[in-house]
Amino acid sequence: MRWSSVSASSALLALALAALPGRAETAYVTNQSSSDLSVIDLGQGREVARVPVPGQPAGLAVAEALGAVFVVSPETKTVSRLALSDHALTGRLTLDGGPIGVAVDETGGRLFVSDWFNARVWVIDAGRLAVTGTLATGAAPAGLALSPDGRFLVTADRDADALTVFDAGTLAPLHRIAVGTRPFGLAFSPDGRVFSADVGSNTVTAADPVTGQVLGKVPTGARPYGIAFAAGRGFVTDQYADTVTVFDAATLAPLATVEVGEYPEGIDTSPDGARVYVANWFSNTLSVIDAASLKVTAEIATGDGPRAFGEFVARGRPTCATC
Amino acid sequence: MNLLRPFFVLVLLLLPGLAQAHGPTRQKLTLAVDVAAAPADVWAVIGNFHDMSWHPAVFSTTGEGGNDIDSIRVLTLGQEGGPTITEQLTKYSAEKMSYSYMITEVKVEVLPVTNYSSHLTVTPNAAGGSHIEWRGAFYRGYPNNDPPPELNDEAALAAVTGVYQAGLDALVQRFGQ
Numbered sequence A: 001m002r003w004s005s006v007s008a009s010s011a012l013l014a015l016a017l018a019a020l021p022g023r024a025e026t027a028y029v030t031n032q033s034s035s036d037l038s039v040i041d042l043g044q045g046r047e048v049a050r051v052p053v054p055g056q057p058a059g060l061a062v063a064e065a066l067g068a069v070f071v072v073s074p075e076t077k078t079v080s081r082l083a084l085s086d087h088a089l090t091g092r093l094t095l096d097g098g099p100i101g102v103a104v105d106e107t108g109g110r111l112f113v114s115d116w117f118n119a120r121v122w123v124i125d126a127g128r129l130a131v132t133g134t135l136a137t138g139a140a141p142a143g144l145a146l147s148p149d150g151r152f153l154v155t156a157d158r159d160a161d162a163l164t165v166f167d168a169g170t171l172a173p174l175h176r177i178a179v180g181t182r183p184f185g186l187a188f189s190p191d192g193r194v195f196s197a198d199v200g201s202n203t204v205t206a207a208d209p210v211t212g213q214v215l216g217k218v219p220t221g222a223r224p225y226g227i228a229f230a231a232g233r234g235f236v237t238d239q240y241a242d243t244v245t246v247f248d249a250a251t252l253a254p255l256a257t258v259e260v261g262e263y264p265e266g267i268d269t270s271p272d273g274a275r276v277y278v279a280n281w282f283s284n285t286l287s288v289i290d291a292a293s294l295k296v297t298a299e300i301a302t303g304d305g306p307r308a309f310g311e312f313v314a315r316g317r318p319t320c321a322t323c
Numbered sequence B: 001m002n003l004l005r006p007f008f009v010l011v012l013l014l015l016p017g018l019a020q021a022h023g024p025t026r027q028k029l030t031l032a033v034d035v036a037a038a039p040a041d042v043w044a045v046i047g048n049f050h051d052m053s054w055h056p057a058v059f060s061t062t063g064e065g066g067n068d069i070d071s072i073r074v075l076t077l078g079q080e081g082g083p084t085i086t087e088q089l090t091k092y093s094a095e096k097m098s099y100s101y102m103i104t105e106v107k108v109e110v111l112p113v114t115n116y117s118s119h120l121t122v123t124p125n126a127a128g129g130s131h132i133e134w135r136g137a138f139y140r141g142y143p144n145n146d147p148p149p150e151l152n153d154e155a156a157l158a159a160v161t162g163v164y165q166a167g168l169d170a171l172v173q174r175f176g177q
Helices: A002-019 B005-017 B039-046 B153-175
Strands: A026-031 A036-041 A046-052 A060-063 A068-073 A078-083 A089-094 A099-105 A110-115 A120-125 A130-136 A141-146 A152-157 A162-167 A173-178 A183-188 A194-198 A203-208 A213-219 A224-230 A233-238 A243-248 A254-259 A264-269 A275-280 A285-290 A296-301 B027-035 B058-064 B072-077 B084-093 B098-105 B113-124 B130-140
Touching (some): A026 A060, A046 A296, A078 A099, A110 A130, A110 A141, A120 A141, A152 A183, A162 A194, A183 A224, A243 A264, B113 B153
Parallel strands (some): A224 A264
Antiparallel strands (some): A141 A152, A152 A162, A162 A173, A183 A194, A194 A203, A233 A243, A285 A296, B027 B130, B058 B072, B084 B098, B098 B113
């Protein structure tokens, strides 16, 4: 009885997974100059849809558990929510200030959006798209990220040359960490350290969100912007060098420099860590890098001015209804 | 400065029809021309980071470091004692006939941009001549919401367009088309 019940539900699960729309590994790329979103099937290696998003969008965050991608348009000061299934607009919120970056707490159903002009983060209910509070940061917060275990929210406060660490549960500020000059993008490594790309000092700074201590620095190419981790390595886009700097995530030793398109910005990885995706703002392409061989294996056309500032790859994970 | 005046006239002419911009959006611009001369001949004229004399708005180029990365040049515009732009070399390839640089210091009254970076590249064209491409990436001069018209996105684009166009026009005049 038990066994048959288990196998029946397994069969149902298999059916449910098979019935999921074919969006295993999809990139959603904000095109700032053409004010739209490129939907790129990474399996096929091509753009499969182009969705208009007004207001020159830059920041975004894919939230598969919520079936949505959240997009920030600084010109119109709006956050748009689009369904991953059919790219339909399911909500829009207008803010007062300079919204730029966004991170999503899928479990808590919250968004965090940085306010570039007013040194704060908006806390937003992801379902109602309503502001529920604000958090004070250093000057000009840009990138933000949640730790893999959900304990910490961190902002890169560009004009304060610092990171602000918050308790993601209580939203209390915990640490202000001095990093390199003008940190913009940031990311957590899988083991829970936080890394900032310091645009002005051409460094990546590694820090411990628990203690608030700096752990080390990595030299990068000119104007580092975004960071991602795959295969035990860190990957950093260097805007002015048209390269990606690769470093050992454990030792922080520089390993290689990979030539990509012009003005590389947003960077994210495939779920298995086999590939790294880079949005080239000037070239209007997405470069695909093999994380092991460090070769560029494809260039995929996007709209005009791809920035993809945030987590932009849907990893094809089952949603909570099926997991 | 007199030579720069046309750029500002251009800006003023363009302004009335333009909407006000809001928020921090980076602008990009690519201007290109084809000329009759071979790429090597064009590169011999424009490929030295410390000689910008081919541009009609530039009175003098001073600085040190040659064509090495991080080399700094100071462009004096128009005439002796004119406004200056300080620029730093970020990439250089004689083989690819391309160099990239950024502005490290300029008053927005001189060029209404911030965070400006640029590439200048020469490639062969099908006719045996050269394709010269000048690309820029920059933000407007006013970094906050609600910029004054002379410091908005359109003003930044118009000003950089004026600079590139004047330089490329001079190269067409020099090398023929």
